[in-house]
Amino acid sequence: MNDAPIYLDNNATTKLAPEALEAMLPYLQEQYGNAGSAHLLGRLAEGAVVNARAQLAGFLGCADAELVFNSGGTEGLNHAIRGVFEALPAKRHFITTAVEHSAVLAIADWLKRQGVAVTLLGVDREGRLDLDELAAALRPDTALVSVMAANNESGVLFPMAEAGALARAAGALFHVDGTQAVGKVPMDLSRLPVDLFNLSSHKFHGPKGIGALYARRGLRLRPFMLGGGQERGRRGGTENVPGIVGLGQAAALAGQELEAMDGRVRALRDQLETGLLARVEAIRVHGAGAGRLPNTSFISFQGIEGEALFLKLSDRGICVSTGSACSTGQREPSHVLRAMGVPAGEALGTVRFSLSRFTTEAEIRKVVELVPELVAELRSAGAMGRR
Numbered sequence: 305m306n307d308a309p310i311y312l313d314n315n316a317t318t319k320l321a322p323e324a325l326e327a328m329l330p331y332l333q334e335q336y337g338n339a340g341s342a343h344l345l346g347r348l349a350e351g352a353v354v355n356a357r358a359q360l361a362g363f364l365g366c367a368d369a370e371l372v373f374n375s376g377g378t379e380g381l382n383h384a385i386r387g388v389f390e391a392l393p394a395k396r397h398f399i400t401t402a403v404e405h406s407a408v409l410a411i412a413d414w415l416k417r418q419g420v421a422v423t424l425l426g427v428d429r430e431g432r433l434d435l436d437e438l439a440a441a442l443r444p445d446t447a448l449v450s451v452m453a454a455n456n457e458s459g460v461l462f463p464m465a466e467a468g469a470l471a472r473a474a475g476a477l478f479h480v481d482g483t484q485a486v487g488k489v490p491m492d493l494s495r496l497p498v499d500l501f502n503l504s505s506h507k508f509h510g511p512k513g514i515g516a517l518y519a520r521r522g523l524r525l526r527p528f529m530l531g532g533g534q535e536r537g538r539r540g541g542t543e544n545v546p547g548i549v550g551l552g553q554a555a556a557l558a559g560q561e562l563e564a565m566d567g568r569v570r571a572l573r574d575q576l577e578t579g580l581l582a583r584v585e586a587i588r589v590h591g592a593g594a595g596r597l598p599n600t601s602f603i604s605f606q607g608i609e610g611e612a613l614f615l616k617l618s619d620r621g622i623c624v625s626t627g628s629a630c631s632t633g634q635r636e637p638s639h640v641l642r643a644m645g646v647p648a649g650e651a652l653g654t655v656r657f658s659l660s661r662f663t664t665e666a667e668i669r670k671v672v673e674l675v676p677e678l679v680a681e682l683r684s685a686g687a688m689g690r691r
């Protein structure tokens with residue numbers, strides 16, 4: 305493999321933006337103070353945290369004080385969901401969807417073991433949420449409704465404004481997992497009926513291991529980690545100053561790049577889909593009939609294993625992801641495709657391509673050229689095997 309890798313797995317993680325790295329470097333080198341120290345280096349670090357918080361708040365349309373820096377998406381989900389049930393012990397019902405990230409589903413299982421009733425809402429064939437089903441599921445003892453803004457596999461967008469309005473009308477709090485949507489579609493929390501919202505920096509060209517939780521002003525959120533009172537007592541532990549600075553810078557850049565996401569990146573994604581649909585028979589783009597992220601394409605290739613295509617692409621330096629997960633040594637269709645009602649055989653033939661603002665047209669042309677060849681090879685090998 306001589307060429308540079310072609311990276312089309314941006315929903316898993318993204319390349320660090322050079323500007324974010326540059327902003328972080330001083331805080332990894334000479335300005336290494338603890339943001340809680342009152343001396344010169346401490347104050348410089350604290351100033352950097354204040355600045356990054358303002359950058360992120362400006363990007364999201366919220367107040368600086370409504371943001372808690374943390375270690376990323378998984379921590380934000382745990383803090384938000386478990387925090388609500390700890391704060392509202394009289395309310396014992398949780399509503400979420402069957403297609404959430406595995407972290408939410410694991411938390412839902414944990415809540416069940418604590419005696420909380422859990423409702424998992426389904427989705428239709430295109431991956432869309434049914435708001436009538438949500439309305440019917442709400443109960444007087446529903447503490448929290450939690451939905452993702454965008455699905456990590458299919459890219460399908462959920463109607464946050466409508467779902468939040470229903471939750472609030474029923475007296476429930478509303479949480480949104482914004483991990484996949486931030487940096488890909490506009491997000492203005494000042495206009496959304498959202499109480500809690502979490503994000504992760506490495507999904508939008510910031511560093512890994514840093515994220516934030518938005519908690520609406522007035523919401524009494526229990527600390528996720530008891531400690532030294534950092535983050536207004538909501539998350540103990542010395543602040544990850546370089547990470548926070550990188551996150552702030554990545555957020556500011558993401559704000560400037562939203563137009564390119566909706567324009568250039570969407571056009572490249574569409575070029576990929578149109579090219580493959582024209583050249584490969586018996587394929588299906590999941591969620592194509594729904595509102596989707598502009599960077600995501602989740603495609604089933606009938607008659608082949610997605611894993612086999614994934615490996616062939618990987619051998620040629622093309623990084624994608626599959627629509628299956630390995631559990632107990634066997635490949636299982638993803639829970640998202642299962643919830644969408646995709647037959648297991650078809651689901652196992654699914655590959656996800658996820659683009660970023662660093663994706664080039666030459667890369668997409670190369671993939672559109674190569675994938676049909678590889679699919680044909682795999683299909684004929686499969687046909688030989690069946691003879």
Ligand SMILES: Cc1ncc(COP(=O)(O)O)c(C=O)c1O
Pocket residue numbers: 315316375376377378379405407452454455456481483484504505515
């Ligand atoms: C929708 C969604 N939520 C949460 C997470 C977890 O984020 P993190 O990797 O920052 O813990 C991910 C990461 O894949 C995700 O896609």
